[in-house]
């Protein structure tokens with residue numbers, strides 16, 4: 001079935017990209033813009049979004065699954081995603097609410113698959129299981145040089161007087177993060193109907209405007225000028 005029809009009138013939008021590129025910031029801003037246009041929307045994140053998936057998130061990000069290897073971690077992320085799709089994303093879309101998700105299946109493809117070395121067939125099978133047909137209508141891939149993204153995050157941490165430790169994936173070296181960036185770009189190139197790459201090397205306000213232009217143009221049938 002056409003995915004747009006499968007979701008009814010609601011739309012499913014995901015944000016993807018490396019660490020610190022501004023995904024959470026823009027998820028919050030897009031939600032505000034949608035609400036201001038009269039669209040009923042909810043935000044969520046991965047791994048997480050339901051109590052079971054949040055438990056898996058804590059387990060992985062504390063590094064407790066690291067020794068198990070990328071394939072086992074891909075299975076854990078898929079288990080969290082299946083619970084999230086079944087108990088949060090699917091029900092909200094079916095109720096007519098748009099769902100805006102901070103990371104989704106492309107993160108498993110980029111981190112565990114292309115960067116972590118888990119083969120395409122395994123990633124594909126896990127994706128079929130976990131998504132249960134809920135492919136995003138639009139994926140915004142935020143892209144910037146990982147060094148610049150880390151500088152930005154560190155500057156904010158110093159401003160807020162927070163100690164920098166980083167979770168399991170943030171502690172990987174820069175070469176790894178450059179490879180990750182290339183892998184997100186290659187996923188976007190391979191899925192041109194679904195993915196749009198956005199430069200994250202702009203101010204928060206400019207990024208918000210760019211994203212709003214893309215979302216409102218793509219879903220102009222749902223976000224009419226009458227609602228602005």
Ligand SMILES: Nc1ncnc2c1ncn2[C@@H]1O[C@H](COP(=O)(O)OP(=O)(O)O)[C@@H](O)[C@H]1O
Pocket residue numbers: 018019020021022023024025026152153156157200202203204205207
């Ligand atoms: N466009 C931007 N320019 C400068 N700093 C930004 C921008 N977007 C986000 N930030 C800051 O960078 C840090 C990471 O942003 P965040 O939205 O949490 O990224 P992510 O969810 O991709 O990890 C935060 O401290 C945030 O305030």
Ligand SMILES: Cc1cn([C@H]2C[C@H](O)[C@@H](COP(=O)(O)OP(=O)(O)O)O2)c(=O)[nH]c1=O
Pocket residue numbers: 018019020023046047061077103104105107108109111112167169170
């Ligand atoms: C959803 C998902 C996340 N991850 C990783 C990416 C992040 O390093 C981490 C999620 O932590 P998070 O703090 O949400 O990262 P960020 O703020 O950069 O979005 O989990 C995977 O490796 N595979 C996945 O399928």
